[in-house]
Amino acid sequence: MGFRVRLVAFLVAILVIVQGLTWLLVFEVTRHESIKVGERQLASAAEVFVNQLDDISLRIANSVQVLALDYALRESIAEHDRATVLSALRNHGRRVGAARMLLMDLDGHISADTGSADPDGRPTGNHALFPFPELLNGVLEHPVAAVVAMDGHAYWMVVVTVNAPQPLALIAAGIPIDDHLLANMQRLSTLPKNIELIASTDRGPWKVVARGDRHVPLSAPLLRDGKALPAAPVLVKVGGREYVALARPFGRSPGNVAMAVVIGYSLDEALGPFRSVTATWLLLVLLGLAVGAVGAWLIARGVARPLEELADTAARIASGDYTPPPPRRRHDELARLADAFTRMLGAIREREERIRFQAEHDAITGTPNRVAAEAIVQRDLATTARHSGALLMIGLARLPDIVKTMGHTISDHLMHDASVQLQTLAPGQLVACATDSQLLLWLPGAGRSEAITLAFRVRDALGRPWREAELSIDAAPAIGIALHPQHGADASALLQHAEVALFAALGHEDPVSFYEPATDPHRPARLALMGELRQALDGDQLSIAYQPRLDIAMDRIEGVEGLVRWNHPLHGPMGPDEFVPLAEKTGNIRHLTRWVLASGIAQLRQWMDEGRELRLALNLSARDLDDADLPRRVAALLGAHGVPARRLVLEVTESAVMAEPDAALKVLQRLAAQDIDIAIDDFGVGQSSLAYLRRLPVRELKIDKSFVARLGEDREDQAIVRAIVDLGHRLGFRVVAEGVENSTALDCLRDMGCDFAQGFFIARPLEAAALRDFLDPP
Amino acid sequence: MRLYRLVLAGFGLAFWLPAMAAVLNVQVLDDHGKPIGDAVVSMVASAATAGDPPALPVAQTKIIDQRRETFLPYVEIFRPGDRVVFRNSDTTRHHVYSFSPTRSFEMVVRPGRSTAPLLLDRAGIVAVGCNIHDHMRNWLFVSSAPWLAITDAAGQVRFDAMPVGKYTVTVWHPQLSPRQPPVERQLDVPADRADMKLPVTLSLLPDPRMPMDHNRMQY
Numbered sequence: 001m002g003f004r005v006r007l008v009a010f011l012v013a014i015l016v017i018v019q020g021l022t023w024l025l026v027f028e029v030t031r032h033e034s035i036k037v038g039e040r041q042l043a044s045a046a047e048v049f050v051n052q053l054d055d056i057s058l059r060i061a062n063s064v065q066v067l068a069l070d071y072a073l074r075e076s077i078a079e080h081d082r083a084t085v086l087s088a089l090r091n092h093g094r095r096v097g098a099a100r101m102l103l104m105d106l107d108g109h110i111s112a113d114t115g116s117a118d119p120d121g122r123p124t125g126n127h128a129l130f131p132f133p134e135l136l137n138g139v140l141e142h143p144v145a146a147v148v149a150m151d152g153h154a155y156w157m158v159v160v161t162v163n164a165p166q167p168l169a170l171i172a173a174g175i176p177i178d179d180h181l182l183a184n185m186q187r188l189s190t191l192p193k194n195i196e197l198i199a200s201t202d203r204g205p206w207k208v209v210a211r212g213d214r215h216v217p218l219s220a221p222l223l224r225d226g227k228a229l230p231a232a233p234v235l236v237k238v239g240g241r242e243y244v245a246l247a248r249p250f251g252r253s254p255g256n257v258a259m260a261v262v263i264g265y266s267l268d269e270a271l272g273p274f275r276s277v278t279a280t281w282l283l284l285v286l287l288g289l290a291v292g293a294v295g296a297w298l299i300a301r302g303v304a305r306p307l308e309e310l311a312d313t314a315a316r317i318a319s320g321d322y323t324p325p326p327p328r329r330r331h332d333e334l335a336r337l338a339d340a341f342t343r344m345l346g347a348i349r350e351r352e353e354r355i356r357f358q359a360e361h362d363a364i365t366g367t368p369n370r371v372a373a374e375a376i377v378q379r380d381l382a383t384t385a386r387h388s389g390a391l392l393m394i395g396l397a398r399l400p401d402i403v404k405t406m407g408h409t410i411s412d413h414l415m416h417d418a419s420v421q422l423q424t425l426a427p428g429q430l431v432a433c434a435t436d437s438q439l440l441l442w443l444p445g446a447g448r449s450e451a452i453t454l455a456f457r458v459r460d461a462l463g464r465p466w467r468e469a470e471l472s473i474d475a476a477p478a479i480g481i482a483l484h485p486q487h488g489a490d491a492s493a494l495l496q497h498a499e500v501a502l503f504a505a506l507g508h509e510d511p512v513s514f515y516e517p518a519t520d521p522h523r524p525a526r527l528a529l530m531g532e533l534r535q536a537l538d539g540d541q542l543s544i545a546y547q548p549r550l551d552i553a554m555d556r557i558e559g560v561e562g563l564v565r566w567n568h569p570l571h572g573p574m575g576p577d578e579f580v581p582l583a584e585k586t587g588n589i590r591h592l593t594r595w596v597l598a599s600g601i602a603q604l605r606q607w608m609d610e611g612r613e614l615r616l617a618l619n620l621s622a623r624d625l626d627d628a629d630l631p632r633r634v635a636a637l638l639g640a641h642g643v644p645a646r647r648l649v650l651e652v653t654e655s656a657v658m659a660e661p662d663a664a665l666k667v668l669q670r671l672a673a674q675d676i677d678i679a680i681d682d683f684g685v686g687q688s689s690l691a692y693l694r695r696l697p698v699r700e701l702k703i704d705k706s707f708v709a710r711l712g713e714d715r716e717d718q719a720i721v722r723a724i725v726d727l728g729h730r731l732g733f734r735v736v737a738e739g740v741e742n743s744t745a746l747d748c749l750r751d752m753g754c755d756f757a758q759g760f761f762i763a764r765p766l767e768a769a770a771l772r773d774f775l776d777p778p
Numbered sequence: 779m780r781l782y783r784l785v786l787a788g789f790g791l792a793f794w795l796p797a798m799a800a801v802l803n804v805q806v807l808d809d810h811g812k813p814i815g816d817a818v819v820s821m822v823a824s825a826a827t828a829g830d831p832p833a834l835p836v837a838q839t840k841i842i843d844q845r846r847e848t849f850l851p852y853v854e855i856f857r858p859g860d861r862v863v864f865r866n867s868d869t870t871r872h873h874v875y876s877f878s879p880t881r882s883f884e885m886v887v888r889p890g891r892s893t894a895p896l897l898l899d900r901a902g903i904v905a906v907g908c909n910i911h912d913h914m915r916n917w918l919f920v921s922s923a924p925w926l927a928i929t930d931a932a933g934q935v936r937f938d939a940m941p942v943g944k945y946t947v948t949v950w951h952p953q954l955s956p957r958q959p960p961v962e963r964q965l966d967v968p969a970d971r972a973d974m975k976l977p978v979t980l981s982l983l984p985d986p987r988m989p990m991d992h993n994r995m996q997y
Contacts, residue, residue: 071875071909078877106956140955141984163986164877165907165915167956 003307004300011296012289019285023278030274031267038244038265039233045192046248049261052189053250060096061143061158064173067092068162077103077162077169082112086121090114093173097181099155100174106167108136115174130172135159140167149201149257150174154209177259182210194218194243194264199257206260218245218264229260235267242267306334310341322349362433364412365419370495373432373440377491380430380444381484389484390451391491392441393498394422394458397476397506399437406471414466414475415439421461426454434495438502448483448514455479455512463511478505479512487515532568533583537591541567544599545765548774549617549736550757552750557775559615559649561758562600563765564592580621589621593630597637601648603768605641612775617649617679622656625664631671638674645675651702652678654686661692672697679736684724694731701728705739708759712744722752729753800967802937804976806929806949813933814980816853817951821925821937824944824964831924831941839895841865842906842916844872844887848987849906849916853952855928856920861895864906873909880904880920903950913987917952942969953982 067073070092076084089101093114103112108130112121130136135144135157143160150157155174162169175181177197185191195212196219206223221236222229222245229247236245243264250259313325324342360372368376377391396418403411415433422431422441430442441458443451462477480502488494497515505513536542544562551558566574583589600618607614624630638645650671657664657680668678679700680693684707703724707717721737728735737749740759749757766774806817823831839861843850847868856862864874866887874893875884880902885893898904898920908914919926925945927935945965954961958981965976 069912075877078882140957163907163912164905165912165986166905166952168877 003304004297007300007303008293008296011292015285015289015292019281019288023281027271027274027278031271034267034270035235035244038267038270039246042192042233042244042246042263042265045263046246046261048189049185049191049195049263050248050250052185052191053261056185057145057156057158060098060156060173060175061145061160063096064092064098064158064171065143065160067096067173068160068171074162074164074168078164082120086112086114089121089171096173097175098158098173099176100150102130102170102172102174103162104130104170104172106136106140106161106170108133108170111169130159130170132157135172136170139170147177147199147257147259148174149199153178154197154199154257154259178210179213182212186212192263192265194266196262196264197259198223198247198262199259201257203258209259216243216264218243219247219262221245222247222262233265236264238264303334306330306338310338313341313345317345317348322352365416365431365433365439367419367439368430368432370432370434370440373430373434373442374491374495376430376432377442377494380442381491384444387485388445388447389494390443390446390448391482391484391488391494391498392443392451392455392458393434393480393482393495393502394418394439394441394462395478395480395502395506396437396439396462397478398474402473402475403436406473410473411436414473417466418462418475418477422458425457425461434499438499440495440498451481451483452512452514455481459511477511478502480505480515481512482515487517533566533579533588533592536566536568537588537595541569542592542595542599543567543767544596544603545767546603546616546771547758547765548763548771549615550746550762552746552754552757557614557763558756559617560771561617561651561765562596562603562619564596565765576619580619584621584623587623589623590627593621593624594633597634601637601641601643604643604647606768608643608647610772615647615649615677617651619651619681620656622653622659622664625652625656625667626660628663628667630667631674634671634676635674646677649677649679649700651681651700653681654683654689657692657696658686658689665692665695669697672699682738684720698733700734700736702736702738703754705759708737708739708745708749709741711737711740711748712742718748718752721749721754725749725752725754799939799941800972800974802940802965802967802974802976804929804935804937804947804949804978806933806935806951806978806980809979809981813929813931814951814982815929815931815933816851817929817933817935817949817978817980818853818855818919818921819925819927819929819935819978820921820923820948820950821945821965822923822948824946834922834924837861839863841892842918843867844874844908844914847908847911847914849908849914851928852915852987853917853919853928855926856898856918857926858899858901858920858922859897860920861897862918863892863895865892866890871910872914874906875909876904876906878902878904881918884909905952915952915987919950923948940967940974942967947976947978949978949980951980951982953985954980955983 070088073085073088073092076088085103089103089112093099093101100113100115102110102114104110110123110128110130113123113127114121116122116127117124131150132146132148135146136159138144139159140161143158145156145158148155148157154177156177157172157174159170159172161167162171182195182197186193186195193212193214194216196208196217197210198206198219199209200206206219206229208217208219216238218236218238221238222234229249233244233246236243243266245262245264247260247262250261309325316323322345324345325338360368362369381389396414399411399414402414415437419431419433419439422439426441426443430440432440434440443454446454459477459479462475465472465474480498480500482488482494482498482501484494487497501513501515504516505511543565545565546560546562548557549559549561550556564576564580566579568574580589580592583592596618600616604614604616634648638648652664652668657668672678677699678697679702680696680698681702682704683701685704701724703721707720711717711721725735734755736756736758737754738758740746740749740757740761742761745759746757746761763774804819806814806819808814834857837857837859840854840856841863842854843865845867847870854862864872864885864887866872866889869889871889872887873884874887876882880900881896881898881904883896887893898918901920901922904918904920906916906918925937927937929935945967947963947965949961949963961978961980963976963978967974
């Protein structure tokens, strides 16, 4: 139930309840007052009625008295003219409304009765004597009137003397007290409409003798309980209507009948005006209800609408729209709420901007962070549809060391300065902070040349030793560059590849490096290959090519280096450089090594069977040197094939050894203990540690092909190779030169006393069958 | 003149028979002890008396005047054979009537006139009214009783020279209830009593003659 409905319902309910209670109160008060008024009116009406009845009685008596003075009547009475007397009595009876006229002597002996069955009016039966002798006591002194019961009816019995002029006879006139009399009285006066006369003969039960024209049986409830009439007004219910009823006795003496008048005051009639007022009232209440409901609705709307607007605004804020709500021309609590709301809105917007800034910016340099930078670059690419662009990732290689030695303060300074310098070098371009030690520079529209130009300027600028409190710090910057679109279509790829390029640069002398897809070990295509490599190991996609090795002094093929190949069903033949690094990273290298070892040693056996005295050199990965089980496995293979250990040479790179020197040393020593020769591969380019070299059980050194390739022309290379050969020999190692591609190089090697040569000039890597042909030319 | 002679005769009797005659004073009072006038006291000897009763006077004609709607006097005593004349001294007519069996009549008396003398030949009470004025009442007491008198305003009647003997005294008044028996007293006049008193108390009905109260009457 909404606010409006509740408010309206509340107001309507209050109005209805209050008006209802008021109505009830007024009704009760009015009713109470009506009852009191009724009681007062009844009391006075009863008096009036009794007085009126007395008046009537007196009038009737007077009328009868006048009749009695009629000369002719008196004459006929005096002369005992019965017929005349009877007719005169009837005539006069009609005049006064008497139902019965009696003529009697002074002692009450009836001589003529208009109600007699006798045609002459003589009294019949026991009616010869006037039945109410007590009425006659004072009749000679004054007329007597009383209520009597006769033949079951109530009468006003008036007795007068006939004087002629002395008292001669008595005339009694019986006027019936009936509905007709009451109707007459009601017509003549303002008597209550609800009136009843009740009579009790000789203290018998009360009976109704006359009713008013309403014919309301008022006395019935009064007389229900007993004979005694209530002295005070009582509330009775007759025919579903309420009356205040009062019984007033009268006319007790000297007749034999007690009479009472019962008059009623109709509450319904008294409340009649109130009922019409009630109708008006009801109309007013309904009108008030309607007006109240509309008013309440309007007020509620006035309150609810701004609230709804605020709610809408809140919903908009929730969805990120911080447009302030339109100002309202109000000065009430809602306006204050709206103001507070607007202020809150501003605060929220401010805070959110700050949070967003913090989320998108690096705290130290104040430049956008990696996520933000990626978004900016992506937006830049998407919105401007650039055809080119260069992303430079600048890494400060020394920074971790600086943090460790001098703390974050210095490193933060360094980073900050570096970002400032970048902004100086490339004004207006996006400078961002990718990690704690890497900065980003986005050059939209730049190509390879602009990128490399700027990269070198950056390297020069950042490469200058940074001075801080008597310290000179070389941050050792390196820069990886990814170009759009060739290195990446989107910002994410560009960032990733720039970082790859940066890692490549960090490992090189030349600190600026472009991304090289071919050497990227993280290419997604390669990851897919790893899954397939497992299948290749199980199937026969892998093979080993053997590159012959020349014994320079003897001028004969002394051995071969086994190089694993992958005849990929889709990509074709792949060299070890293309999948071995990946195999190392994905943990497949040990499976690969086992396969190679098994295949190579099996081939050795075959060659032995063929009578060939070839040695086989196989490459071990750094991961293989972690495998403590490797020596046992090799021994088992050799034993299984019955191959002498001295026929096998295992090559490891310097870097492979240096990764985990202690573990590698153990493995290598155990292998060497089996009389397996160990060779250092790619000697000269890695982190050659002569200290380690001395400890290693090495029997051969393989000079890296980068020194050998241009051996004929480059004197420096010649010096290096000569030194290595001398070093190897002096340490008791055999020395192998790789990458021999021409005779000049071979001659040099021979001249230098190098033991073995290997390279395209001697032979390419060959399949086992091709090697047989090579060794045994047809 | 006749009365004078009667008185003289009385004196004479007294003179002659001093031990045989007495004076009787009848005092008529009402219930409250007030004197009642216009009461007729009649006496008859119930046995032989020592002396003769007084002789009846010769027939007379008495005038009943009608003045200010009132019969004057209210009560008049007559001897059978007397005549009565109704005289109208008012400026209005009067319709004099009587239904009494003793003598019934009906006469209209114009103002200033009198009726012809009406013979009252029988003893009895004649109630006379005026048909025009209901309150006018008049009583003609016709009696042959030897002793007959009307009380004065003091309610007293004096009988002189009452012979020794026994009497029946009857007291009548118009306002006595017709239902009551006549008021009678037995009286014994002894020889040794010269002066006797007879108190009589009557219960009267209200006076039917309405006094003319011009303050109350608007007409």
